[in-house]
Amino acid sequence: MSAPFDVIVVGGGVTGAGVARDAALRGLTVALVERGAPGCGTTAASTHLIHGGMRYLLYDRLTTHETCWDCGHIVRTAGDLLTRLPIVWPVYRDHARGLETVETLLEEYDRFQPMKHGRRHLRLSAETCARLVPGIKTEGLIGALSFDEWWVDAEDLARRTLESAKAAGAQILLGAPAEAVLRAGARVIGVRAGGRNLRGRVTVNAAGPWVDKVARLAGASLPLRLMKGTHLVYRDQALSPVGLLLEAEDRSRCIFVVPSPLGTWVGPTDLPGPDDPDEARTTDDEIAYLTRSVRRYFPRWPRHHDATIVGSRPILGQPGAENLLSRDFEVFDHELRDGIPGLLTIGGGKMSDYRLMAEAATDAACRKLGAAAHGTTQLTTLDGRPVAAIPPWPQPAPALKRFLRARPRLRRLHALAHLGAAFASHLARRAAGSCPETDEAAFRRHYATD
Numbered sequence: 001m002s003a004p005f006d007v008i009v010v011g012g013g014v015t016g017a018g019v020a021r022d023a024a025l026r027g028l029t030v031a032l033v034e035r036g037a038p039g040c041g042t043t044a045a046s047t048h049l050i051h052g053g054m055r056y057l058l059y060d061r062l063t064t065h066e067t068c069w070d071c072g073h074i075v076r077t078a079g080d081l082l083t084r085l086p087i088v089w090p091v092y093r094d095h096a097r098g099l100e101t102v103e104t105l106l107e108e109y110d111r112f113q114p115m116k117h118g119r120r121h122l123r124l125s126a127e128t129c130a131r132l133v134p135g136i137k138t139e140g141l142i143g144a145l146s147f148d149e150w151w152v153d154a155e156d157l158a159r160r161t162l163e164s165a166k167a168a169g170a171q172i173l174l175g176a177p178a179e180a181v182l183r184a185g186a187r188v189i190g191v192r193a194g195g196r197n198l199r200g201r202v203t204v205n206a207a208g209p210w211v212d213k214v215a216r217l218a219g220a221s222l223p224l225r226l227m228k229g230t231h232l233v234y235r236d237q238a239l240s241p242v243g244l245l246l247e248a249e250d251r252s253r254c255i256f257v258v259p260s261p262l263g264t265w266v267g268p269t270d271l272p273g274p275d276d277p278d279e280a281r282t283t284d285d286e287i288a289y290l291t292r293s294v295r296r297y298f299p300r301w302p303r304h305h306d307a308t309i310v311g312s313r314p315i316l317g318q319p320g321a322e323n324l325l326s327r328d329f330e331v332f333d334h335e336l337r338d339g340i341p342g343l344l345t346i347g348g349g350k351m352s353d354y355r356l357m358a359e360a361a362t363d364a365a366c367r368k369l370g371a372a373a374h375g376t377t378q379l380t381t382l383d384g385r386p387v388a389a390i391p392p393w394p395q396p397a398p399a400l401k402r403f404l405r406a407r408p409r410l411r412r413l414h415a416l417a418h419l420g421a422a423f424a425s426h427l428a429r430r431a432a433g434s435c436p437e438t439d440e441a442a443f444r445r446h447y448a449t450d
């Protein structure tokens with residue numbers, strides 16, 4: 001029988017691809033099995049933004065902080081795949097959040113933007129907004145704010161990360177579903193995938209919303225709350241010349257309009273999904289909600305979309321309301337948790353911190369293997385060129401993160417306390433006349449790619 005791999009990875013979404021790359025760059029022997037094509041799961045159904053999660057500033061500030069930090073690494077190591085996307089947030093008289101509240105949120109996001117090579121926000125008049133976004137409803141429009149994120153072809157990011165893993169020596173098996181885990185007593189010693197037995201000293205379950213299904217093959221289970229998200233896809237790539245963040249018709253959520261080489265995407269929704277991600281389907285209600293939400297602003301918006309895409313966010317089970325669920329991630333050691341040595345799961349997180357998630361999972365695998373090698377994924381581009389480390393940036397204290405993670409109400413208070421102080425200082429600056437509006441030409445210069 002052939003020697004076992006050091007690490008077997010189940011799942012070739014962006015996270016599993018990241019784990020395979022990280023482990024292979026550390027000199028470990030790696031095999032990855034993916035039941036479909038690279039990134040074909042949740043990764044493909046994402047909004048395709050490398051972003052810090054500005055919305056989490058409302059209830060989970062430390063995740064925004066940490067995600068922006070890892071976005072910076074992705075920008076440096078996968079920069080040729082990314083495009084800067086300016087996003088305009090129009091504000092209307094009847095909106096739940098007024099201009100000053102939205103600007104406060106963006107001023108707070110500005111603190112983290114430099115980590116991800118983002119630009120500071122701009123304040124726009126209603127007239128400038130109407131010029132930048134032709135066809136937008138002007139009745140009730142009182143102004144707009146803008147910020148920027150990075151657009152990426154998410155499946156390409158997974159594919160290129162897998163290619164990088166392969167170049168570092170990893171074996172990649174596509175179209176190879178893990179059907180069973182191999183056991184020696186309680187210990188997991190690999191997987192049976194695509195008709196082959198692959199033996200591994202550590203198996204990393206990186207199956208996104210399917211992590212629970214894969215863990216069950218080994219007799220374990222994981223606390224996931226799957227939240228379903230749908231996008232409407234229009235073939236026309238330029239229904240809006242810039243990205244948009246629009247208050248949806250229920251007024252409690254916002255949806256993106258993202259123009260891209262893959263078409264114009266509108267969404268996502270955020271609804272409790274079925275426990276089995278294979279059962280997630282777009283409903284007529286979701287289509288109607290998204291269509292009405294965008295047509296509130298664009299009376300001439302096409303009545304018919306060309307496609308829909310749906311995915312399930314792999315959110316870790318947490319106490320508290322659905323709209324307060326943290327997007328942070330966790331590595332589960334099934335030896336400590338369930339008495340099953342040889343199996344780790346990486347769960348939760350975002351595409352935007354996939355490198356950090358992969359590093360945490362590979363660190364855990366190295367501890368199991370007694371391997372001393374450190375992660376170097378932040379120092380090499382996906383096509384193998386060296387890059388310098390990002391200058392140090394203060395990181396959230398792990399103890400504070402752990403403490404707040406278990407207390408969602410306190411975590412929200414922590415976020416709101418920061419925003420409250422920021423709102424007061426914003427109002428003071430506004431009274432002093434130091435929040436100027438930007439014109440169209442300055443907007444274009446500001447977001448021009450470097």
Ligand SMILES: Cc1cc2nc3c(=O)[nH]c(=O)nc-3n(C[C@H](O)[C@H](O)[C@H](O)COP(=O)(O)OP(=O)(O)OC[C@H]3O[C@@H](n4cnc5c(N)ncnc54)[C@H](O)[C@@H]3O)c2cc1C
Binds near residue numbers: 014051227
């Ligand atoms: C609607 C929506 C919008 C989102 N937008 C964003 C965004 O803009 N930015 C962002 O950062 N994050 C976003 N996210 C979150 C992000 O998409 C996910 O966090 C990320 O893609 C998860 O990647 P993953 O590799 O962990 O999971 P997946 O991409 O789901 O990969 C898991 C892989 O495991 C494979 N698999 C499953 N079972 C098996 C098996 N038995 N054997 C072998 N392979 C198996 C699947 O085929 C799949 O390819 C969004 C999520 C949703 C749902």
